[in-house]
Amino acid sequence: MSPRHHLHESTLMSFAAGALPAALSVVAGAHLESCPHCRQRLHLAETVGAALIDRTQPDVPSPRREVLRQAMLAQLEQAEPGGEGRSREPAPALRQPPRECPQADPDYLPASLHPYFGDSLRSLRWRWIAPGVHCIRAADMPTLIMLRIAPGKCLPMHSHGSSELTQILRGSYNDALGLFAPGDVADLDQDVEHQPVTAPGAACICVSALDAPLRFSGWLARRIQRFVKL
Incomplete structure (x- = not known):
């Protein structure tokens, strides 16, 4: 699997900073695994982010910095219920490094999707x-959805x-941006209007995250949107 469509720079920076909305972060994690x-x-x-943060910190001599660090940790312990006298254990990692999907099982889902879809x-x-x-x-x-679209289907024209x-x-689909196949990610914003058409062969299965409802061009699609909530 060699993806040809990748995450935008701004998406990667937000993901690295922990600032990407939760649903978008799940899909970004799925792409990073592959x-x-x-x-x-x-x-x-x-x-780069770590270097920028380091440059914004005040220039404190090392011995003084360690004293301040220990004082801060002591205050945090006292603020926690039952914190006094309790030994500190290393905090668990906030985000595990992405892993490759096991190639032996074609039905395996990326690890970032497991809490939501198995x-x-x-x-x-x-x-x-x-x-x-x-x-x-x-x-x-609710803004994180998985779709299965039969081959040869033309979805309504929409923007975001x-x-x-x-x-x-x-599976795969084509639109004005090209062919999107397994491993590819479509990183779209409000300036993109497209009409995906699924390719012949296997059904196209994808996972999507939305920041806001889609904007459909056709009146029928807009009426159906009230019921499917996309």
């Missing part, structure tokens, strides 16, 4: 929303209220 190129760019973004495509229970289109919405994150991230898991 894309060595974006993982390398993420590492660079984290390095670990395999085989266990999913799809909901019909339109002819040839099925959907699953994450229970705890804000940001959209879509990671292709299986």
Whole structure:
């Protein structure tokens, strides 16, 4: 799997800073698991961010800095219930480094999706929303959805209220931006209007995160939107 469509620089910087909205962060994580190129760019973004933070810190001599650090930790311990006299344990990592998907199982889902959809495509229970289109919405994150679209389907022309991230898991589609195949991510904003058409062969399965509802051009799609909430 060699993705040809990647995360935008601004998306990677927001992800590195922990500032990307939760649903978008899940999809970005799914892409990073399958894309060595974006993982390398993420590492660079984290390095640059750390350097910028370090440059904004006051220039305090090392001995004095350690004294301040110990004083801060002591205050944090006293502020926690039962913190006095309790031994400190290392805090768990906020974000585990992305892992490659096991190639032996073609139905394996990226690890970032497991809390919302499980670990395999085989266990999913799809909901019909339109002819040839099925959907699953994450229970705890309604702006995170998985779509299964039959081959040869032409989706309505639409733009975006804000940001959209879509990671292709299986199958493919074409639009004005090109061919999106497994491993590719569509990193879109409000300036993009497109009409995806799924390719012949296998159904296109993708996971999407939206910052705002889609903007459909056709009146029928706008009426249906009230029921499918996309």
